[in-house]
Amino acid sequence: MNRKETFCEHCKKDVLYTEKYQSISAELKGEAYNYNGKVAICDECNNEVFVNEINDYNLEQLYNEFRKQHNIISLEKIIEIPEKYNIGKRPLSLLLGWGEQTFSRYYDGDMPTKQYSEILQKIYDEPDFFLSILESNKDRLKSQSAYEKSKLSTQMLIGTKMTSDTAKVDVVVSYLIRKCEDITPLALQKLLYYVQGFYYAFVNQFIFEENCEAWVHGPVYRDIYFKYKEYRFDPINVLEAADDQNLTVSEKAIIDSVIKHLSCYSGKVLEAFTHAETPWLATRGDLPASVSTNRKIEKKLIADYFTAVKEKNNMINPSDIGVYSKKMFEQTFIM
Structure with a gap:
C-alpha cells in the first residue's frame, strides 16, 4: 500500500492517506459496471478522501470495463500498434483512409466505434492483415521511408510469429x-x-x-x-x-x-x-x-x-x- 499526502475535508488539513484496492460500481452511458478500482483513506480520520490521480485511475478502469463488455479494443493495444508496426499515428490514419487525427484521438483515449475497433483489433492480432493494408494503400503515405520502415518491422513480426509456433x-x-x-x-x-x-x-x-x-x-x-x-x-x-x-x-x-x-x-x-x-x-x-x-x-x-x-x-x-x-x-x- 502506498502512503501519500492530500487535503482531507473532514480533518480540514493536509494528511497522509493510504491507497486501497476495492470493487467499485459506477454507471457509464446509462449502464452499470463493476471494476477493480482504488480508494484513498485518510490515515487520521479513516474517511475516504479525493485524490485526482486515483479518480483518473478509476475512470480508466471504468472505461476499460466498458470496452471489455462491448468488445472494444483496449487502449493499451491501441497504444502498442504504432510501436509494433513502426509507423506514426498520422501515417497510420492515412493508411486506413481515416482523417489524419482519427487514430491520434483513439490513441489519446477516445472510444473507437465498433467498426473501427474491429479493424484495429485485427491489425493488432494479425501482422499479415496489416501488411496487406500497407501494400494496398502505400500511396496514401507521404513518404517512402515510412512505408519501408513499417514493412520491414511487419515482415520481422511475421517471421517471428512463424517460428515461434514450435519454439x-x-x-x-x-x-x-x-x-x-x-x-x-x-x-x-x-x-x-x-x-x-x-x-x-x-x-x-x-x-x-x-x-x-x-x-x-x-x-x-x-x-x-x-x-x-x-x-x-x-x-x-x-x-x-x-x-x-x-x-x-x-x-x-x-x-x-x-x-x-x-x-x-x-x-x-x-x-x-x-x-x-x-x-x-x-x-x-x-x-x-x-x-x-x-x-x-x-x-x-x-x-x-x-x-x-x-x-x-x-x-x-x-x-x-x-x-x-x-x-x-x-x-x-x-x-
Whole structure:
C-alpha cells in the first residue's frame, strides 16, 4: 500500500492517506459496471478522501470495463500498434483512409466505434492483415521511408510469429500455465526465468534460446509479455494446448520442481527475489529503480549465477530448488 499526502475535508488539513484496492460500481452511458478500482483513506480520520490521480485511475478502469463488455479494443493495444508496426499515428490514419487525427484521438483515449475497433483489433492480432493494408494503400503515405520502415518491422513480426509456433519457450510457457493455479503474467515471467536458470545449473545448457530483459519489475521475456499483457494483474485463464511430448523427462523434472517450490509465491514476491539477484542487478547497473530499460540480461550472467547457487547450496537434484526458494524468502522478507 502506498502512503501519500492530500487535503482531507473532514480533518480540514493536509494528511497522509493510504491507497486501497476495492470493487467499485459506477454507471457509464446509462449502464452499470463493476471494476477493480482504488480508494484513498485518510490515515487520521479513516474517511475516504479525493485524490485526482486515483479518480483518473478509476475512470480508466471504468472505461476499460466498458470496452471489455462491448468488445472494444483496449487502449493499451491501441497504444502498442504504432510501436509494433513502426509507423506514426498520422501515417497510420492515412493508411486506413481515416482523417489524419482519427487514430491520434483513439490513441489519446477516445472510444473507437465498433467498426473501427474491429479493424484495429485485427491489425493488432494479425501482422499479415496489416501488411496487406500497407501494400494496398502505400500511396496514401507521404513518404517512402515510412512505408519501408513499417514493412520491414511487419515482415520481422511475421517471421517471428512463424517460428515461434514450435519454439521451446512457448512449450515451457504452455506447461507452466497448465500446471500452475492462478498464474499471473508477472508470476509467469519470473517462473520462466527460474526455469531457464535452474535448467542451466543442472544440465549445463539453456532450455530455450530467448533472452530476457531487466525491466523495472524484474526479468521479462518481451514476446511472452506482449502475448499475455492484457491479463495485467489477473490470472491467465486461457487453456493452453497440451504439448508435453516436446519436453524431455529432465526438462519436466526441473520445471515441476520450479513450480512446486516457487509458484507458491506471488508474482510480487518472486519479483523481490529477482531484485536481490546478480543477473538483474548487474544488468540494471546504476539505473534508478523506476526507470524503464530494454537491456538484455546476458545469458552468461544467468549461467554463472545459478551455477553458483547450485554449488553453494549443495543442490544434488531438482527437488533441492526448495532450499533456495526458502532461503530467498527468509532473506527478503524475514531478516
